[in-house]
Amino acid sequence: xxxxxSLDAALIITALTALLYLVxxxxxxxYISIFGxxxxxxxxxxQDKLYYGFLKSLVHTLYFTLALFVLFxxxxxxxxxxxxxxxxxxKLQNLRVAIHKDxxxxxxxxxxxxxxxxxxxxxxxxxxSYFILVLLLGSxxxxxxxxxxxxxxxxxxxxxxSEKLRKVQLKSQENQEAYKILCGQNLCAVLMVNGxxxxxxxxxxxxxxxxxx
Numbered sequence: 001x002x003x004x005x006s007l008d009a010a011l012i013i014t015a016l017t018a019l020l021y022l023v024x025x026x027x028x029x030x031y032i033s034i035f036g037x038x039x040x041x042x043x044x045x046x047q048d049k050l051y052y053g054f055l056k057s058l059v060h061t062l063y064f065t066l067a068l069f070v071l072f073x074x075x076x077x078x079x080x081x082x083x084x085x086x087x088x089x090x091k092l093q094n095l096r097v098a099i100h101k102d103x104x105x106x107x108x109x110x111x112x113x114x115x116x117x118x119x120x121x122x123x124x125x126x127x128x129s130y131f132i133l134v135l136l137l138g139s140x141x142x143x144x145x146x147x148x149x150x151x152x153x154x155x156x157x158x159x160x161x162s163e164k165l166r167k168v169q170l171k172s173q174e175n176q177e178a179y180k181i182l183c184g185q186n187l188c189a190v191l192m193v194n195g196x197x198x199x200x201x202x203x204x205x206x207x208x209x210x211x212x213x
Contacts, residue, residue, distance in 0.1 A: 015135075016065065019139070020050055020054065021046065021049060021050060022139070022143060023143070023146055024049040024050050024051075024052060024054065025039075025049055026143045026146050026147050026150070027052075027146050027147070027149075027150045028044070028049060028052055028150070028182070029147075029150075030146070030147040030148075030149075030150035030151045030154070031150040031151070031153065031154045031182075032154070032181060032182055032189055033151070033154075034151055034154035034155055034158060035154065035158065035181050035189065035191060035200050036200045037181065037182070037189040037200055037202075041184075041187060041202060042182060042183070042184030042185075042187055042188075042189060042202075043184045043185045043186060043187070044184045044185070045185060048184070048185075052182070063142075067138065158191075158198075161179050161191060161193070161198075162179075165179035165180060165181060165191060166179060166180045166210070166211075167179055167180075167211055168180045168190065168208050168209065168210055168211070169208070169209040169210075169211065170190075170203065170207055170208060170209075171206075171207050171208070171209060172207055176192055176194075177192065177193040177194070178190050178191065178192050178193070178203075178208075179191045179193070180208065180210075181200075183205055186204070186205075187202045187203065187204065187205070188202070188203050188204075188205050188208055189201075189202060190202075190203045190208070
């Protein structure tokens with residue numbers, strides 16, 4: 001099974017971008033939900049989501065890259081070289097005949113260009129179906145894991161907020177103990193602490209001063 005390198009590269013880049021965006025979206029949504037924040041309120045840009053998602057899930061991104069390489073390059077090569085397509089083609093053909101009992105089934109014409117082209121088309125469709133199925137199942141499972149991982153990290157950050165979150169000063173409430181969770185285009189999610197009481201507030205970035213040390 002031959003591959004067009006430029007087409008493969010475009011598909012890999014597109015899939016990587018889409019998956020990285022999904023990882024970022026799921027991670028950030030799961031992370032800030034523990035603080036009671038809503039990611040849609042922050043109105044993050046696509047670039048922001050990719051940036052934060054990449055920083056928070058670098059290892060996951062590398063796993064996705066490796067998985068895509070295996071699915072696009074390694075698996076098709078191994079599957080084709082070891083005769084997987086031929087074996088599966090025969091199995092499916094026999095199953096189709098058994099189900100439909102097609103007595104007028106045309107015998108295979110060996111050494112014909114028509115049959116060769118049919119087999120090539122079948123190989124492409126077979127790999128496409130295999131890839132889509134594996135990608136869908138793997139993505140759902142992996143994104144579920146990402147969300148769980150994000151929530152666990154957020155729980156830890158909430159419990160250790162003074163160490164994990166960046167302390168900020170609110171210009172309108174200088175004596176208020178506050179910590180930045182995440183900033184969007186127009187608002188920042190800020191954790192305010194009053195003794196044992198913690199609360200989430202959406203603050204204008206212009207009202208926030210950051211400590212340099």
